[in-house]
Amino acid sequence: MDRSELLELLSPEGLRLLDALPEWDASADIVRIVSDLRKAGHPPDLVATVLSQAKLRKKAAAKFGDFARGMLFTEAGLEQATRLRVAALHAGRFARAGLGHVADLGCGIGGDAMALAALDLEVTAVDVDEVTATIASYNLAPFERATVLVARAEDVDLTSVDAAYLDPARRTTGHENTARITRPEDYTPSLDFALGLAERMPVGVKLGPGFDRDLIPADAEAQWVSVDGQLVETGLWFGPLARQEVHRSALLLDRGGSAELTGVGDSDDVEVGERGDYLYEPNGAVIRARLIGDLARRLNARMLSAGIAYLTSDEARETPFATCFRVLDTLPSDERKLRAALHVRGIGALEIKKRGVDVDPAALRTRLKLKGTASATIVMTREAGRHVTLLVERV
Numbered sequence: 001m002d003r004s005e006l007l008e009l010l011s012p013e014g015l016r017l018l019d020a021l022p023e024w025d026a027s028a029d030i031v032r033i034v035s036d037l038r039k040a041g042h043p044p045d046l047v048a049t050v051l052s053q054a055k056l057r058k059k060a061a062a063k064f065g066d067f068a069r070g071m072l073f074t075e076a077g078l079e080q081a082t083r084l085r086v087a088a089l090h091a092g093r094f095a096r097a098g099l100g101h102v103a104d105l106g107c108g109i110g111g112d113a114m115a116l117a118a119l120d121l122e123v124t125a126v127d128v129d130e131v132t133a134t135i136a137s138y139n140l141a142p143f144e145r146a147t148v149l150v151a152r153a154e155d156v157d158l159t160s161v162d163a164a165y166l167d168p169a170r171r172t173t174g175h176e177n178t179a180r181i182t183r184p185e186d187y188t189p190s191l192d193f194a195l196g197l198a199e200r201m202p203v204g205v206k207l208g209p210g211f212d213r214d215l216i217p218a219d220a221e222a223q224w225v226s227v228d229g230q231l232v233e234t235g236l237w238f239g240p241l242a243r244q245e246v247h248r249s250a251l252l253l254d255r256g257g258s259a260e261l262t263g264v265g266d267s268d269d270v271e272v273g274e275r276g277d278y279l280y281e282p283n284g285a286v287i288r289a290r291l292i293g294d295l296a297r298r299l300n301a302r303m304l305s306a307g308i309a310y311l312t313s314d315e316a317r318e319t320p321f322a323t324c325f326r327v328l329d330t331l332p333s334d335e336r337k338l339r340a341a342l343h344v345r346g347i348g349a350l351e352i353k354k355r356g357v358d359v360d361p362a363a364l365r366t367r368l369k370l371k372g373t374a375s376a377t378i379v380m381t382r383e384a385g386r387h388v389t390l391l392v393e394r395v
Contacts, residue, residue, distance in 0.1 A: 001074055005049045006131050009072070010138070017042060018050045024058035064111070072135045077109035080170065082206065083232065085253060086225055087115035090165065090204060090235070095119045097240040099162040099202055105153035106167050106189060110136035110146075112206075116165070117143035124161060128152050128188065153189040163202040163241065166194045170208055184215060191215065202239035209234055209288065223249040224285040231284035250285035252320055259320040261286060267293035273302030273312070275383055279392055280311040280322040281353065295321050305382040308356040316395045325392035331378060333389045339368045346372030354380040357387060 001009075008014050017037075030051070037047045056078055060068035063083040073081075082090065090112055094102050100121055104113040107125035109132065116123045123146045127133040133150045140146040149156065158164065168187035184191035194205045195217060209224065209231040216222050221242035223235040237243075248263045270293050280301060282292055287309045296302065299319060301311040316324050331341045342350065348370045352361035357380050379390045 001049065001052070001131060003131060005045065006134055008043070008046050009049050009053065010134075013042075014046055014050060017046065018053055021050060021054045024054040067114075071109070071139045073109055074132060074135060077132055077135065080167065081109055081111040082115075082167065083227060084111065084115065086227065086232065087112045088118075089251075090206075091115040091119050091121070093204065093237065093241045094121060094163055094165070094202075097163070097202060099240070101161045101163075103156060103158055103161045103164045104167075105156065105164055106169055107136050107148070108132060108167060108169075110139040110148075112165060112167060113140055113146060114143070117146040120145065123147070124149065124156070126151050126153055126156050154193055158197075158201070161201075163204075163239075164197055165204045165206075166197070167206040168194060184212070198236075198238040202241045204238070204241050205236040207234045207236065209284070213288075213290075221246050221249065222289070223251055224288040226250070226252045226283050226285040228254050229283070231288065234288070248289045248291060250283065250289040250291055250321065252283055252285060254320075261289070261291050261295065261321055263289070263291050263294055266290035269293045269306070270296040270302055270311075272304070272306050272384055275304060275327065276302075276312045276314040277327055278313050278316045278395070279304070279325045279327055279379060279390065280313070280319075281325070281379075282309050282311065282322045283320075286321050295319070305356065305384055308382055310355060310379070310381055324395040325377070325379070326395050327390050327392050329391040331389040331391050333380070333387045335364070335367065338389060342368060342370060342376070343372070345376065346374045347376045348372035349375035351375075351377040352380065353377065356382040 034047055038044060053072060056073040056075065057068050060071065060073055060078050063081055064071060065084060067084060094116060102116050102121055102123055104123055104125045107113045107127050110125055113123045113125040117140060125136050125140060125146060125148045127136060128151065130150050133148055137148040140148060168189055170187055197203050211234040216236065219238065221237040224231060225233050225235065245264055246262045247265050250261045252259045267290060280299060282295055286292060286295055292309055296311050299311060299313055299317050301313040304310040304312045332338050350365055350370055352365060354361060359380055377392050379392055381388060
């Protein structure tokens with residue numbers, strides 16, 4: 001979306017048309033919808049823009065729920081936006097710390113700023129991109145204590161604010177078809193700026209889930225967040241925003257609630273032991289937080305192989321922090337023999353999980369030429385250093 005498209009969308013005609021559209025339905029006859037809107041006298045560029053917004057609103061419901069129906073988006077902004085449930089937890093840290101005025105530096109479409117403002121905190125939301133900042137201003141319009149600035153984060157006067165929150169842009173410039181940036185020095189603003197700010201004031205920084213752990217400062221609380229089994233972010237918290245005696249955290253959110261595993265630091269792995277009847281696959285947040293050892297001790301489990309995040313035990317214990325599998329059989333790791341073993345069992349649908357082995361599950365599934373009506377799950381990994389293929393079922 002460019003500046004002229006945004007101005008047209010924000011016109012009274014554009015907003016009325018957008019709000020009048022039915023919820024986006026990918027199976028609908030889009031050609032007919034476009035034709036009907038054109039016949040009604042709406043300009044073609046506006047029709048394209050509002051239909052794009054309707055599609056983005058539908059997609060955004062996964063992050064923003066019903067609020068998405070009244071928001072505006074860019075494709076890139078929605079991609080990086082924090083889920084509203086997670087943003088509420090971020091905002092809660094600032095509120096509990098008594099930090100009344102927060103600068104959201106790199107606010108994007110305004111998701112985190114909305115959560116902060118909803119707790120009646122004063123928010124100065126900043127984005128360097130004019131289109132993105134304008135969309136954030138629209139999304140924050142219901143909140144009287146929210147202000148939006150078009151500026152570089154590095155140029156904002158922070159003398160009147162109590163704390164800062166940063167979600168550095170980790171994609172190339174633009175509003176759609178952007179590419180992911182991997183070097184922290186290329187983030188906008190840069191990681192060095194964010195960490196330098198944390199030396200002066202309370203700061204929270206949202207980063208990608210695969211962020212290099214070696215770059216985490218020693219005084220930060222690092223929290224990895226998983227939503228419905230998907231690892232979504234790494235959060236770094238400094239000063240009063242960080243909890244005492246918590247330096248590593250794995251936070252799991254799903255429809256059933258939340259669960260958190262914390263530690264004062266990385267936990268030591270337990271010893272490798274003989275494979276039991278059950279296999280545990282820790283949640284990605286637990287793995288990234290390096291709290292596998294603490295989880296293993298909770299489960300009375302042992303490592304299946306050194307350095308590989310699978311645990312094994314003789315009994316099944318319920319835990320939100322790992323998926324438990326019952327081991328049914330050991331299958332051949334040789335591809336030809338594995339194909340024959342699956343054929344004998346009539347397995348036509350196969351889930352392939354792997355760690356510590358060089359396998360492309362999609363390509364292997366094709367080569368196995370599966371036939372049959374049964375479905376199954378296999379785990380391809382190492383057991384005490386040796387390749388092993390296990391037939392398992394979820395407990």
